[in-house]
Amino acid sequence: MTRLAASAAALALVAIVASATALADVVTTSDGARLTGTIQKITPKTIELKTTYAGTITVTMDQVATVATDAPVTTRLTDETTVTGVTVIDATKTITVKGDAIATTASLDKLKATWPAGTTPPPESGYDAHRWVYTLGADLVGKNGNSDEMTTNIVGDALLVSRVDELKLYGSYQRSKQESKETSDQTIAGASYNAFMYDPWGWYVRGEVERDPFEDIELRTTLAGGLSVRPINTPVHMLRFFLGVGYRNESFSNGDADNSVGTLDAGLSHRWILKPWLTMTNDVTYAPAFDDFGDYLLMQDSAFEMPVGTGSARKWLLRLGLRNDYKSQPADGRENLDTAYYVRLLLRFD
Numbered sequence: 001m002t003r004l005a006a007s008a009a010a011l012a013l014v015a016i017v018a019s020a021t022a023l024a025d026v027v028t029t030s031d032g033a034r035l036t037g038t039i040q041k042i043t044p045k046t047i048e049l050k051t052t053y054a055g056t057i058t059v060t061m062d063q064v065a066t067v068a069t070d071a072p073v074t075t076r077l078t079d080e081t082t083v084t085g086v087t088v089i090d091a092t093k094t095i096t097v098k099g100d101a102i103a104t105t106a107s108l109d110k111l112k113a114t115w116p117a118g119t120t121p122p123p124e125s126g127y128d129a130h131r132w133v134y135t136l137g138a139d140l141v142g143k144n145g146n147s148d149e150m151t152t153n154i155v156g157d158a159l160l161v162s163r164v165d166e167l168k169l170y171g172s173y174q175r176s177k178q179e180s181k182e183t184s185d186q187t188i189a190g191a192s193y194n195a196f197m198y199d200p201w202g203w204y205v206r207g208e209v210e211r212d213p214f215e216d217i218e219l220r221t222t223l224a225g226g227l228s229v230r231p232i233n234t235p236v237h238m239l240r241f242f243l244g245v246g247y248r249n250e251s252f253s254n255g256d257a258d259n260s261v262g263t264l265d266a267g268l269s270h271r272w273i274l275k276p277w278l279t280m281t282n283d284v285t286y287a288p289a290f291d292d293f294g295d296y297l298l299m300q301d302s303a304f305e306m307p308v309g310t311g312s313a314r315k316w317l318l319r320l321g322l323r324n325d326y327k328s329q330p331a332d333g334r335e336n337l338d339t340a341y342y343v344r345l346l347l348r349f350d
Helices: 002-022 311-315
Strands: 025-029 034-042 046-051 055-060 064-068 073-077 082-089 094-098 103-107 111-116 131-143 149-161 165-178 181-198 201-212 217-233 237-252 259-275 278-289 292-307 316-327 337-349
Touching: 025 046, 034 055, 034 073, 073 094, 073 103, 082 103, 149 337, 181 217, 217 259, 237 278, 259 292, 311 337
Parallel strands: none
Antiparallel strands: 025 034, 025 064, 034 046, 034 111, 046 055, 064 082, 073 082, 073 111, 082 094, 094 103, 131 149, 131 337, 149 165, 165 181, 181 201, 201 217, 217 237, 237 259, 259 278, 278 292, 292 316, 316 337
16 A cells, blocks of 8 residues: 555656646757746747746747747737737747637747736837827728719827827818718817726826818817726727716807707727737717707717738728717707718828
């Protein structure tokens, strides 16, 4: 019994050690060493590996032959593609990340940083430091023949982003004509600020001005602020809800009296990288008047974005979207709902 018990204990110890080794991330070096532990960070220059036998060690990338992770890690590339999954770096210095629904392959010089999934991104990832990101886009649609039509829509925004806050400045201009008759003329400019000092809880303020002579709106001004929460906030998936109070003033070009009301301000913002080549976005805002909840504005904008080209050309994006603007009490003779389907070419850079 003693020998049997000793044998069983030895087998159990071997199994435990083998299991621990099997579950570890593995870094092999150019001189044949095999290092096991937990990846803390990978950059194009170094790898940080947390071990049980030597603490956290740093290996320079020129000494690394291959890397294989057992647990999912998050990787962000220079073109802002972000993927979470089991990761391999092979002898050709190619990094491959395989997640449940997303997979991508890139050369190591395209890597910003890799870090354990669900943990704070390192500074090398670009998430911690404030940085500006700019987007410019336009869609021009024309038609000649039985009817002459022309639509011009120009949009742009500038974001100053970090892991805990975001400042956004944006604007758009849209004009359409059919048979020399104007069918739309809209100008929008705005700004918003979101802060998450107690993540996932935060606060926001926003303001927007709009001019739309075709809808008899000489000027619409909206100001709002309140609380927000983002129950999902990963590099590949973000969902934010907000709820606050606001103020809306509308002056009309048809001679109607100005309309000023206090409003509720509610909505959501959603962004999900479904594939390295496909991103879905959704934005919804609902703003009813406090004194009459039947007087409200409802905006919804949903779209899919796809990169155009490879390498540096991935800064060009194709956006396919649907936008609905609903005003429950429009000016006399105007429709409640404006719906726009659009195909837009965007240039994003920082």
